[in-house]
Amino acid sequence: MNKLFLAALVTSAMAVPAFAADYSIIAPAAPGGGWDQTARTMQEALVADGISANVQVTNVPGAGGTIGLAQFATQESGNANALIVGGYVMVGAILTNASPVTLADVTPIARLTGEAVGIVVPGASDIQDMDGLVAKLKENPGGVSWAGGSAGGADHITAGLIAKAVGVDPTQVNYIAYSGGGEALAAILGNQVTVGVSGISEFASQIATGDLRLLAVSTDTRVPGFDAPTLQEAGVDTAVQNWRMVAAAPGITDEQKATITADIKKMAESATWKAALESRGWVDTYLDGDAFTAQLEADISATEAILKDIGLVQ
Known part of the structure; x- marks a missing residue:
């Protein structure tokens, strides 16, 4: 009986999903905006598709995300369960606010959407x-x-x-x-x-x-589901795509970063996430690893040039 009971316990344990660590996500803006939507869609996809057992979202608004970024970088160092949403807006806000805390002070994981x-x-x-x-x-x-x-x-x-x-x-x-x-x-x-x-x-x-x-x-191609021209089609020769990303805390190990990246990649490939992209009109621009690091550096340089050009940064 003891052997049978032990075998049953082992079988039962194997049947329980092996969840990744619980996550807490900072949306560094007030409810209702793109970062809030991104964080809460991540929450839904990570849990619904069995990637994580519990995901909490906290809003920390102000100064283009730099208040939330500073709080995240200083309070969550070494915490492999903590994530923050960011993107193009945060890059610009860091530059225009001359923020002492930048994306170099966290651990960028992946670009998610455009x-x-x-x-x-x-x-x-x-x-x-x-x-x-x-x-x-x-x-x-x-x-x-x-x-x-x-x-x-x-x-x-x-x-x-x-x-x-x-x-x-x-x-x-x-x-x-x-x-x-x-x-x-x-x-x-x-x-x-x-x-x-x-x-x-x-x-x-x-x-x-x-x-x-x-x-x-603003993009160089029309958005499905919306009856509107691009700026270029309307005679205004410019194009902009807003992109969003997720980052982990500073001070985590390479192994922890790899685990987080694997979880985020699973999320980005999940049915829940893909359905959200379609319903919200988001473009899948997923990129991680060294390719994302290089692209992020290029985007920061390009954004600084644009902000100087339109007089927002000296």
Whole structure:
């Protein structure tokens, strides 16, 4: 009986899924924005597809993600269970805020997604298309107010590049930065600003209901499911793609980094994650390892050049 009982215990143990370590994810922005959506989609996919037993998400908003980044880097050093979402916006915010904590102070794991920035106006706006927006911008640059995410991020860069492309001094852009997509959306819907710029998934519901009018998308190809031209098709010769990434804590071992990377790769290949990409209009730009490290360095250099060009960094 003892042998049979032992065999049953072994069989039972083998039947229980071997979960990876529990994870805590910092979304360094207020609820409702792209980083919050990314972190909570990661939470859903990691648990639903049996990669982790328990995943918690915490919002730490402010300063384009640099407040959350600083908290993460100082409080989670050596913690292989801690992750933080970041991306293009954070790269710009680090530069514009001259943040003492940078992505060099954490352990980048993978680039996850790319997304078009949507250029929208309230449904009742007299601006019907990009031509109408450009006309107002040329007439009075400061009179056109733009709502978007943190200063120096993809939204701000998009506004500056649009101005530059149509012959308007980008330093004259009247950009109002919000700490989260929910706050920016409220300002646009409340007619507190002329135009909104943010990841297109953050506007999708309101575009569908007609509360917002989508004038154009920032990428060099159209976004499936949205009836809008690219900026280039609308006569504005520029293109921007917002990308998002995940990083681990500083001070972890190579083995811990490899385990985390394997978990994130499984997540990125899961059915739950792929369904979220399709429903949110996110593009799969997954990249990890040395290739991601090299790409991140190149993106930081390119972002610094753009920010200098539009007057946001000296």
